[in-house]
Amino acid sequence: MSNTSTTSLKELFLNGIIKENTIFKLALSLCPSIAVTNNLKNGVFMGLAVLFVQFMVNITISLIRKVIHPKVRLPIFMLVISGWVTVTSMVMAAFVPDVYAKVGLYIQLIVAFASILARAEMFASKSSVLPSMADGLGMGVGFLFALTVISFFRELVGKGSLWGMQIVDTKPLLIMILPAGGFFAVGILMAAFNWIDSRYRKGAASSR
């Protein structure tokens, strides 16, 4: 686990995107990710919603971490997460109904995200506000990045379109937008991500 006193905020932010990427490295929250990444638009909106909730939950947990009794921390984390999800969805439904009509479905799914609970437990409950913000932002951006890549790949290969616009006139591999194809896509991209990451590390180590 990263030590907050020695690592800079920038490193914390990058940690969530590369070293501890929720999907490609930690393999958390795969189920909801596979469910929504069969087109690019869904992937991006889901990623943005998670980014926001992760950021706010990390801040809240970090602020109240000293008054939480360790034995009941999980029910309180769940309260904070579901509270933020509910508030976000109600405020959006009231003020931006057009946007809510498109993303409301995803926002409510976030309650069940293991990755958000994991960050609250592993990081925010042990760190002060600023590092928690950096961590939440990094984890959220990393998640958004992963969902964007996966949904880009799946929509293009599965439906031949991007953001609902037809690119090629056929559906090359329909299985890619079905749940089973989601596992294939995540597996292939996870392998690619780790391959690039390890090559980059080898390169960095040998040039030193």
Add this chain to the structure above:
Amino acid sequence: MTGRDILKITVTLVVFYVIGGFILAFVYAKASPMIYRNNEEAEKRALKGLMPQAEDISKLGDWSIHDKHAKYFIAKKGGETVGYIIQSFGKGYSSYINTFIAVDKDFKVQKINILSHGETPGLGDEIEADSFRNQFRDKDLEHLKVLKTETKEYIQAISGATISSRAVTEDAVKNGVAFLIKTVKEGGGGDVKHEHN
């Protein structure tokens, strides 16, 4: 664990949940009237969009399908009836699909609109796409049938979402149109309770 610990834990939990409850109640109290208004406006816009040629759309009555409450409307232009709009529900793959159907005075479907649903994102939610919904234009009761093959005469299923396509076509739309024919045409209008099997 001592009695003091148990007390402390209980108090922390209660305090947090009461605060959380108050925050939620406060946000809900502020947001719910706005959400209600938004929904009402969305319904009005949806009705107008379904039958742009109508000057006046007014509620005709209530009916129920899948134990859900739904409404139907009459659309008039210059005192003449130009068609009807009916709300209906279809039992889909993972949700009830809330549908509005506009028919002309001969009970041929003009347009359908999916108001809300909880079908699988990326597959079932294609029932909202124009390419699917436009197939319903000028279909009468006999032609509201889903085929998996290419068809112009009937409704072509969305690949990967046959259950959702069926739910809209053979459940929501078909039952809605059948109800309208039964009550408005043969029953002369009025609040007849629809028995759905």
